[in-house]
């Protein structure tokens with residue numbers, strides 16, 4: 448039984464998915480359930496007044512971090528989340544693995560599973576890699592930590608949790624995702640979740656990086672940050688994903704920053720309490736200037752703290768659902 452000794456309670460029985468692959472298919476109720484759970488982990492465990500920042504809900508479980516793409520905060524965050532729940536967490540490094548000897552990702556994962564693991568956290572450059580593992584692994588939870596340009600569900604959940612903790616609800620909020628929307632899995636997961644929870648997302652950036660395709664889903668598209676400044680409640684400033692671009696989408700970084708960087712002059716034209724988010728890594732001087740990144744309206748480091756809570760929620764919910772399904 449996955450009850451803890453301090454009356455934490457059972458895993459939510461209305462969460463039935465053994466995998467968290469994206470937010471596109473989740474209902475508003477499922478997203479809210481994960482946010483509520485994460486909020487509880489944040490308040491009762493991470494901010495525990497007696498500093499007991501561990502809760503033994505996944506003792507005896509083993510989780511492997513399968514990261515085939517670079518990562519600092521996401522991998523560390525998942526690792527910490529698993530350990531805070533009492534699980535054993537093993538890091539797998541693509542650079543030193545047998546993949547370089549020609550092994551497929553499914554064979555690698557099946558071999559790791561044969562050692563007895565309960566959960567896989569996967570980041571991969573190919574969209575769909577987590578789905579492939581979910582199909583091929585038995586009785587094992589799969590959590591997507593970012594698949595190419597497709598989805599990054601836990602990043603969007605931590606963005607939403609950060610907004611919700613500050614403003615109470617997402618309903619009716621104007622949330623601008625600014626930057627490289629075309630290559631951003633963070634933007635896609637955010638858009639799906641924001642729409643489901645009643646927020647009004649705007650995607651903003653140069654026309655080479657922001658498609659009007661999003662309008663079909665009810666998202667507003669703007670190519671001028673200056674135009675939308677006065678009406679937005681939350682700005683989520685996304686990094687230009689140079690590593691995914693085949694051709695340069697604008698003449699120079701200086702020109703991009705001139706038109707789209709959030710700086711103190713632009714911030715002064717925003718609502719007084721507008722919030723500043725960024726998934727990180729941030730490029731100071733490109734999408735955000737240092738004074739804004741480090742200023743009082745910035746919640747960038749708060750997002751990172753909430754990330755651990757969200758990943759605790761995702762791991763607990765999926766691993767317990769996988770265990771239930773196996774019975």
Ligand code: NCD
Nearest residue numbers: 520521593599686726727728
């Ligand atoms: C994001 C990612 O990897 O997609 N970062 C993250 O998870 N912390 C965004 C980015 O790389 O710009």
